[in-house]
Amino acid sequence: MAIDTQPGHRLDKRPGGKRGPNPARRVVEDTGRVLQDNGALVALLVLVLVLSFWTSNFFTATNLLNVGVQAAVTAILAFGVTFAIVSGGIDLSVGSVAAFSGVMLGWFTTTQGMPVFVGVLLAILSGTACGLLNGILISYGKLPPFIATLAMLSAARGLAQVVSEGSPVVLPDSLSWIGKTIGEWLPVPVIVMIVMGLLAALVLNRTYSGRSMYAIGGNEEAAHLSGIRVRRQKLVIYTLVGAFAAVAGIVLASRLASAQPTAAEGYELDAIAAVVIGGASLAGGVGKASGTLIGALILAVLRNGLNLLDVSAFWQQVVIGVVIALAVLLDTLRRRA
Amino acid sequence: MTTPDPPPARELLRTEGIRKTFPGVVALDGVDFDLRAGEVHVLLGENGAGKSTLIKVLSGTYRPDEGRVLCDGRTVRIADAEAAEKLGIATIHQEFNLVPHLSVAENIFLGRQPRRLGLVDRRKMEADAKVLLDRVGITASPRTPVGKLGIAGRQMVEIAKALSLRTRILIMDEPTAVLTAEEVNRLFAIVRKLRAEGVGIVFITHHLEEIPAIGDRVTVLRDGRSVGQVPAGTRQEELVRLMVGRSIEQQYPRQAAPAQGAGAGSGAPLLRVTGLRRQGVFDNVSFEVRAGEVVGIAGLVGAGRTEVVRAVFGADRYDAGRVEVSGKRLPGGDVWASHSAGLGLVPEDRKGQGLLPDASVSENLGLVTLREASKGGLVDRAGQRRAASRIAERLGVRMAGLDQHVRTLSGGNQQKVVIGKWLLANSRVLILDEPTRGIDVGAKVEIYQLINELTASGHAVLMISSDLPEVLGMSDRVLVMSQGRIAGELTAREATQDAVMALAVGTSAPGTSEMEDSPRGH
Incomplete structure (x- = not known):
């Protein structure tokens, strides 16, 4: 439509409308679209509603906070993984890196006898270093993210075993507050989750690195030719993922009051599931922190609800699998429509 | 019917x-x-x-x-x-x-x-x-x-x-x-x-x-x-x-700026390339582009035109030679440095290299200026949107809104977005690689008019085109490349299809017969 002799001809003023004169129908259509655009949120609300009516003890403050605590570690890991996925990559190492960071926390604070806040800082640095190494392998070693982080999945887990000599490290009492509650009701893990979520949203929406993630995931060559330093940004991206994994590892270890080298095994897959359920595309360029949070909450609510309903752990796995497939299936159908 | x-x-x-x-x-x-x-x-x-x-x-x-x-x-x-x-x-x-x-x-x-x-x-x-x-x-x-x-x-x-x-x-x-x-x-x-x-x-x-x-x-x-x-x-x-729906009077409305352009016309050299070489790809490439000027690069497919401009822009490395923008030497292999120096590239593969197809018009327009729009680590997205809206209006991008995905725009409007992101970055030298490929007649004329406006306001344009009438119609000077070298330079007056082709085929290049640039269907 180069030289348009009739401007406005091609552009229907009301996108999406089927030019129906019936206002009631339009309201229905608009509502439908809002629901479709927020499929994951709707699914979460439906899930909460159903469980509230079905079981007497789901919709209680105690249980909901419990769900929050259960979601926290997955959500924090998933916020980090969102960075990788939005930029068109993946990070499989977050579970191992979380365990490694937790073990390092134990080692610094007990074996080395360091003050707690120094230990926490060094633990975060340990995870960040793993992420940085991932980033170096990916951006300068030109390894595919899948391979680089698969290697780290093994290596970080091994290092956790080496440092802890294969057995759990009991954390000092001064650390247990991270796993507990403030004012007798507000769990610290939930606060950390919210803070990390806001941080992830800020990074994605408002920082140069965050916008670069969308550009690199959308079209890496175009991003490069637009002056974005793709390699340096990839370094930043995977380093951030490592930092988020470390925070998750610290929360997890504090909750358990001990750092276990086998902790968070398989959590990387839960994290990826949360990101994908939240609407991100594995092809890159699409994804939101809020979506990831909803994805993590859906997983936690499901597990919690199935427990309350006395569904066996085995069947729970089946249900989770079905939910992941359904979420992506619905999303694909919506995009095609 | x-x-x-x-x-x-x-x-x-x-x-x-x-x-x-x-x-x-x-x-x-x-x-x-x-x-x-x-x-x-x-x-x-x-x-x-x-x-x-x-x-x-x-x-x-x-x-x-x-x-x-x-x-x-x-x-x-x-x-x-x-x-x-x-x-x-x-x-x-x-x-x-x-x-x-x-x-x-x-x-x-x-x-x-x-x-x-x-x-x-x-x-x-x-x-x-x-x-x-x-x-x-x-x-x-x-x-x-x-x-x-x-x-x-x-x-x-x-x-x-x-x-x-x-x-x-x-x-x-x-x-x-x-x-x-x-x-x-x-x-x-x-x-x-x-x-x-x-x-x-x-x-x-x-x-x-x-x-x-x-x-x-x-x-x-x-x-x-x-x-x-x-x-x-x-x-x-x-x-x-x-x-x-109407006749296009003039297909190539080049208004040469050097003669008329106020101030810019005198033409300070904005881009100077000296002795650029990459082993086995191009050699001894030297030229300059002055303010207010359109320099065309003609040549056969495989003559090394795209390779040269990508090296000039810093998208690829080169082995020897120097590139200066406004008198300042570029480090080479560094797109960011080129951008800071005021050099912009509109690549030949619009969808594959120029755009984020599933991102919005506004995000695409803001891509190059992302860092300038950041203060204290945070991107001023509202400001970026305002700038995008301004440039989209100036370029006449026809769209449903700034949030429309560029994938759904027509080719001509997509190209305007690619050019627009460099204009937002105040790039004074624009390298256009096949700027009208796959674009319809009407949108082509709009791109030509845009090139005219740019040179009139003191920009310099380096344009690769395999469309011979286009390169002849729009350029103030034509560089002809052959086998990785600049085979000759022609003024607008000297540049005829025959003269360009003679240089492009080159007497030193026996057996070269594939001529993308020759007018087709005769």
Whole structure:
């Protein structure tokens, strides 16, 4: 439509409308679209509603906070993984890196006898270093993210075993507050989750690195030719993922009051599931922190609800699998429509 | 729709009043079209006129909202690609549907491999493929991986695939856009052969001079409507008038700035390249581009034009030489440094290299200026949006809004977005690599006018183009490249098609015959 002799001809003023004169129908259509655009949120609300009516003890403050605590570690890991996925990559190492960071926390604070806040800082640095190494392998070693982080999945887990000599490290009492509650009701893990979520949203929406993630995931060559330093940004991206994994590892270890080298095994897959359920595309360029949070909450609510309903752990796995497939299936159908 | 003479051949296909809408856009608004056995029916129209949508309706990708499609006089519903295949309709899209790592034979028979005892009968498949390859006249072995063939070879594989399906209706979407002149001639020979065999061919092209060479009838689409059906011998001016709804007085409205341009005209050299060399790719490339000037780079495919400008821009490295922008030397291999120095590149592959197809217009426009728009680590997105809105308005980007995905814009408007992101970055030197490739006539003129405005305001433009009339019409000076070197420089006055071609072929280059730039269809 180069030289348009009739401007406005091609552009229907009301996108999406089927030019129906019936206002009631339009309201229905608009509502439908809002629901479709927020499929994951709707699914979460439906899930909460159903469980509230079905079981007497789901919709209680105690249980909901419990769900929050259960979601926290997955959500924090998933916020980090969102960075990788939005930029068109993946990070499989977050579970191992979380365990490694937790073990390092134990080692610094007990074996080395360091003050707690120094230990926490060094633990975060340990995870960040793993992420940085991932980033170096990916951006300068030109390894595919899948391979680089698969290697780290093994290596970080091994290092956790080496440092802890294969057995759990009991954390000092001064650390247990991270796993507990403030004012007798507000769990610290939930606060950390919210803070990390806001941080992830800020990074994605408002920082140069965050916008670069969308550009690199959308079209890496175009991003490069637009002056974005793709390699340096990839370094930043995977380093951030490592930092988020470390925070998750610290929360997890504090909750358990001990750092276990086998902790968070398989959590990387839960994290990826949360990101994908939240609407991100594995092809890159699409994804939101809020979506990831909803994805993590859906997983936690499901597990919690199935427990309350006395569904066996085995069947729970089946249900989770079905939910992941359904979420992506619905999303694909919506995009095609 | 009246036909000039009584139907000489059986009618294969007819569409009546096809209408198709997408959210916000009426893509087709009453298209009447018909195709007879043994004819080449050219479908002509600007990008966005509805050609692609129409062929997607015919190939089963889209279902029309209104109107009907008749095949052999019977109304048919083409629900999907399979239904189209059953009716004998095959489509060769601009982007080929081939698997690069699989062999030619496997690609031709993909999903329909001949089987024996449930296993793929490789020998029969390759023998059958050989027969088809002979028919389209390529010599490649059926075992060659498709990825090793050139563009023309891949196209022939697509045609062979269509033939293997007993196609009666072959739709070709801009098949010549990616071919050299010699390859175009070979393609035409095959198309004529198929026509003689009674195949009906729908042929889409932007090259008007190809129409009398290959076509029988022409249907012109404009704004989603069929606005006329004329014989292929119709004069070009008339075809252009039908396409754009008015005649385009001057196709290349270059207003040379140096003479008239206020201030900028004196022309300080903004870009200076000295002795640039990359082993085995280009050597001893030196030139400069002054403020207010358009310097064109002509040459054959493979002469190294794109490689040179990518190296100048810092997208690729070079071994020796220097690049200066406004007197400042660039480090080389660093796009960010080029951008900071005021150099911008509009790459040749718009979708693959220039755009984030699934991001919004506003995000694409803000891509280059992302860092400048950051304060204290945070990007001022509202400010970016305002800037994007300003530049989109200035460039006349036709869109539903700043949030529209650029994938859904027409080619010309996409190109404006790519140029716009550099204008937002205040780039004073713009390198345009094939800026109007795949863009319709009307949008081309808008791009030319934009180039004029830029040079008038003191920008410098370096333009690669394989469209010889374009490079001659728009450049103040023309550099001709041949085999990685600058074979010569011509002033606008000296630059004729013959002079450029003589340099491009070069006496030192015997055996070079593929000449993409030669005017086609003569």
